[in-house]
Amino acid sequence: MNVAHDSAQHRPLRTNRWRRRTLGGYRYVRLRWRLLFGCIDAVGGLIFALARWLVHPLRRHRSEAEPRRILLVQLDHLGDAILTTGMFGPLKQRFPQAQIDVLAAPWNCDVFASVAEVDRVDVCRHVRFAPGRSLAWIPATVIWGLRLRKRRYDLAIDVRGEFPHNLLVWLSGARRRLGWASGGGGFLLTDKPEFVVNRSETQSRAALLACLGISRAEPLRPLFRPSDAAIETATHAWNEIESASERTRIVLHVGAGTPAKRWPAEHWRRLVEHLAAESEYAVALVGTSADTPTARAILGASTSPDAVDWTGRFGIDELAAVVKQADLLVGADSGPAHLAAAVGTPVVVLFSGTNSPGQWQPCGLRVCTLRSETPCSPCHRKTCPIGEHPCMRRIQPADVIRSLTGLLPERLDAATTGTSSTNTKGSVS
Template identity: 60%
Template sequence: MIGRPQPRRGDHRRETAALARVSLRRHPLGGYRYVRWRWRLLFALVDVLGTALFAAAGCLAALWRRIVPARRGEGGTTGRILVVQLDHLGDAIITAPIFALLKQRYPAARIEVLAAPWNRRVFDLIAEVDRVHICARNRFAPRPGLGWIPAVIVWGLRMRRRRFDLAIDVRGEFPHNVLLWLCGARRRVGWGSGGGGFLLTDRAAYVPDRPELESRMALLEPLGIDAGGAGRRPLPRIHPTEAADAFARSAWRQASPERSARRVVIHVGAGTPAKRWPVEHWRALLAGLAARGSVAVALVGVESDTATARAILGSRPWPVVDWTGRLEIAELAAVLQQADLAIGADSGPAHLAAAVGTPVVVLFSGTNRLEQWRPRGATVQWLRHPVACAPCHRRQCPVASQPCMRGIRPADVLLAIERLLAAAAGRGEDRSALAPAKRGAE
């Protein structure tokens, strides 16, 4: 009888020790979101000194305004708005609802976004965004070093020529607050939790572990924008272009000529190694889907995920198409919208699937708090294996077995898939027949 391989002596002891170290998990404390004491102390000192200096400067500025009258045209109107979003794809999707609300509040305003190369295509799909600027060097770039800090600050000086009336930073980084101040916006809205709150004119209330969608809405409160109470917030919605929709229809027809086959998209990648599901689990899931029959499966991911896809598929002739590294964001959005189901880790494509209205099973690691970061939507189902060390906020799991992801069993994922597909069948949904939605439509 072949049983499960027995761990070598000492392996369990080492893993228990590693788990105990991780269990001393780090939490944001006080008014700062940093988990390390040295950063909290540093920015507390910066804020004390900065607040004192800016208070003195404010007194001098008030005296100057009493002596010199304001120039004609100053104040009042909001003609240009800048939104700074330099982090991940999923974060950008969570931010999507604020643009329609800003446009409702300032219908004549021109809305521009300072984005990163990897999330900029999201904003191309949002009708209310008039222009996207690309900041390639920032903290979330591969191997950023410290050069990203002056690069972001230089962007503040470049944006000064745009003469923004309102600037909003979504992330809450100290250099981003410097950017908002340098760009010369009359009104600057953001977070003081990353340091540099004295550089802002309006600070949103920092609430640790609050759902990220709620935090986005909190940024609008100082502007007098009512986004509705909890449970009535607008959900992220992304609408693929007609060209992307046509591409997806053609791709799905080639992948599965069988009209009745259920279309399933599997995102094999993850934002960090700590969020990756084991390759052998993916193989077991594919075997279960193949046994189910009448299912067309497509693997998606960025170019660096192609090796993972090859490892999953191996030499076995799976009835699967591999689209990793081949899809732009708009094409991925359309492929997901025309699918019956999506599966993946807690990362950008899971948020994108929810934003186009596709049922999605999210495999949640112990890295972040689930309630804070899970995708929002009526057909989102998450799976998580509880571990004592969560949330660890780590990119790499120090425990060799990575229990939070390995503990999510393929059988449980298959059960979640069956439930969502059955629910969709009960509603009579045929997502392959969806008409392309117009941009900006609700």
């Protein structure tokens, strides 16, 4: 696509001046944050260098011992947490005697509770990514760091790579602290791999493991195992749709983490109308309770028993079971898309211009991403300042229909032989 225009204001879209530039190795888009953490790291690095010089040489090498207690910190989004699940198997193989604990957010703790290698999950109720932007996360970060200090961790890993998280793992007192310096606070860490722009998140997690001597030829595969109770709940839910077991089950996740990632409701409506008109499909709309008004608007006055609203009905464990029993999921770049890939369900991901599909595409066997390129991408915004929201509006229902029919199991089996994965990217004009 050459030049895109804002039809509402009749002016060309502004090219993103911050397109993946970095300063001093920082991954922040805005200059003020790069300058701020550049100053913090310069001062902090000097202080810590002097402190290390004063420490007795014998104490400097204590972190070389095999860890007996490992802490992993994951206080951000659901999709990020799902991508992290692939780390625990290799971590446990490398340190089989170690206890592995996780400090999680309220919305992603169920992900780690499903991981067999995780021994304990603590939940931090006040985190920076919580809705409402309360500043309670600031004292909570310090309190949790000091609370964890009593457990005497040998190794602490932060996957996110931001200053507050690096501060938390330092306050935990862990002898070895592994994370990213690209978000600021690198002087608080003992091990920090190089930050690579636009590298996939699974490869970045593999880079963290490589610092611990864990190398893998195969990519890290996120996994989620729904509980037996969740599977039973999902089975009952699908049985509510007449003859669902005999038809192709499609889950539509109509929500998103930010307004900038949302697909227009009218596009969803047209997609649902097309699928409901075909007797071979059973369609379920999912999301949080906040997505219920959107789901109702999408379904409108439809009385079709083949399309149902399940928004706000399921927790993460139950949603994973619902998606696992489906034939395909369609959704925005959000947690449920990663969840679908983790349970082995084909997924069509509708990517906005917020960030890079190469970095954030779900890691699964059958994943298709759709995106409309715009000059303002990647914008890293939560809301689109352009009236027509071009990056999402230009992804048409017809594009989605073509993609999902190509990913459906029976069509995939007929079209491919001896192929273990199908990962495609679509460009929409």
